Every structure is written in C-alpha cells, then in structure tokens.
Amino acid sequence: MTALPSPAPAAAPPPAPERTKHRLLELLKRGGPQTVQDLAVGLGVSVPGARRHLIDLQEQGLIEARTERPGGRGRPQHVFGLTDRGEAAFPKTYSTLCVDVLRHVQELFGEGAVLQVLDARSAELAQRLRDDLPDTLPLEERVRRLSEWLTGAGFDAVVEPGEDGAWYVVERNCPNLTVARQYPQLCRSELGMFVGVLGVPVTRETRIACGQGSCRYRIGP
Known part of the structure; x- marks a missing residue:
C-alpha cells in the first residue's frame, strides 16, 4: 500500500x-x-x-x-x-527622578522648600502662558486656550460652562500622578498657576490624586 x-x-x-x-x-x-x-x-x-x-x-x-x-x-x-x-509610548523614569529630587530638597531644606521650588516652576509657566492668554480676551476664550495647553501637556482637559457664569476646567488625566500623590504641593502649585494666568478666583473641587475621577476646577466668581 x-x-x-x-x-x-x-x-x-x-x-x-x-x-x-x-x-x-x-x-x-x-x-x-x-x-x-x-x-x-x-x-x-x-x-x-x-x-x-x-x-x-x-x-x-x-x-x-x-x-x-x-x-x-x-x-x-x-x-x-x-x-x-x-x-x-516608551517607559520613562521621569516621575521617579522627580520624586527623588523633591525628597532630597525636603530633607535638605525643609518641607516649605518643596513648595517654593514648585511655585517657581508654576510662575515661569504662567509667565509663558500669559502671552497666549492676554487679559484683552474674553474669559471663555482664555479658559479654552488654557484647556488646550493642558491637553497638550497630557492632562486631557475639557471646558464645561457653569450655570452661574463660571467656567469649569476638567482634567481627566494626571500625567504627574506619581509625584502628586507623594507631594500634594504640586497640586497646590498648579492651582496657583491657574490663578496667576487667568487673574480670577479658581477653586479645585475634585482631585485625581485623592482617588477621584478627575481634577475639576471652578473658574470665575
């Protein structure tokens, strides 16, 4: 066969x-x-x-x-x-490096020095942003431009109108989450930057670093 x-x-x-x-x-x-x-x-x-x-x-x-x-x-x-x-898209160790640097700053110069460093960074960013968000623009336009900048920086931000004339910026991602969880001064500094750029009251209502789904900022009276 x-x-x-x-x-x-x-x-x-x-x-x-x-x-x-x-x-x-x-x-x-x-x-x-x-x-x-x-x-x-x-x-x-x-x-x-x-x-x-x-x-x-x-x-x-x-x-x-x-x-x-x-x-x-x-x-x-x-x-x-x-x-x-x-x-x-490739792994980075920036957050680990940042945490290590801030830890050494705190150990060498005290907790207040961490906020001073982060505030100096935020002030520099605010100065750059003011050129693109001049006071002559309506608040809505300035808030939208800020949201676009935040999205470009990885925060996936959107703008929502409020019922009482205020505006909301909602950050749906935090690219600095590892650092923010260990150093809440970073979130305080970000809030100060928004005030410095927009020149109006800004209140943070939710915070990703605290386990909430987004960082939500109320902007305006």
Whole structure:
C-alpha cells in the first residue's frame, strides 16, 4: 500500500497589525529616523505594507515625516521619526527622578522648600502662558486656550460652562500622578498657576490624586 504524502506544513500566520506597528515604533526608537524602505526591510514586509502602517501611526500622532539629506549631503530623502507622543509610548523614569529630587530638597531644606521650588516652576509657566492668554480676551476664550495647553501637556482637559457664569476646567488625566500623590504641593502649585494666568478666583473641587475621577476646577466668581 502506497503511503500518502505528508501534508505540507501550514504557513505561519502573518503578524497582527498592532504587533507590526509596535515593532515599527521600536525600530524608530532604536535606530532613529529611517526611510520607508529601511523600515520595510526591518519589519520583513513589503514597502506598500510598511507605508500603510506608517500612515496609521501618523494619523495617531505617533510619528512624523520629514526631509533629510543623508550625512548632510546628497539627494534629500523622506524619513520617518517619532513625535513627542510617540516617545511617550516608551517607559520613562521621569516621575521617579522627580520624586527623588523633591525628597532630597525636603530633607535638605525643609518641607516649605518643596513648595517654593514648585511655585517657581508654576510662575515661569504662567509667565509663558500669559502671552497666549492676554487679559484683552474674553474669559471663555482664555479658559479654552488654557484647556488646550493642558491637553497638550497630557492632562486631557475639557471646558464645561457653569450655570452661574463660571467656567469649569476638567482634567481627566494626571500625567504627574506619581509625584502628586507623594507631594500634594504640586497640586497646590498648579492651582496657583491657574490663578496667576487667568487673574480670577479658581477653586479645585475634585482631585485625581485623592482617588477621584478627575481634577475639576471652578473658574470665575
């Protein structure tokens, strides 16, 4: 009896799209800006396939395209690199570093020194923001611009109108949560910055660092 031929081994399934995108981000993180051809080789996919993933990541704001000359000479070529948002997708130890620095400040100079350091930082930020939020603008416009800046800084902020003429800024994320939980002076300093920028009373009603779902600020009378 003639033996039947063994079935051919099944082809390995293609990598999941999200896994491929993650590998693409890792290639850019480790190798810096690269062309679509280089990335296709690194991923083991076709150039059109790599381009599709690049377009998706661009739409998500994780990478950006720019034109560079290799080694500063030669024909310009399009390369892709990580944006700040793309960089933020990788683990960072900034919060640990910040906590360590504030702990040493407190041990060396006392608890009040921590607030002084954070207040100085907030005052500098407020000075920068005043250029974009001049007193000549209506309060609503200034609150909305502040909310946009906060969102860009990672706070995922939205503006809500109040029933009595006040406005509310609601921060749905706290990028500084690790620090804020150990040093509430950071939240006090943020509140002072809002007052310094807007020039009106500001009251914090809820706080993420206390276990609530958002940091909610009432702005105005």
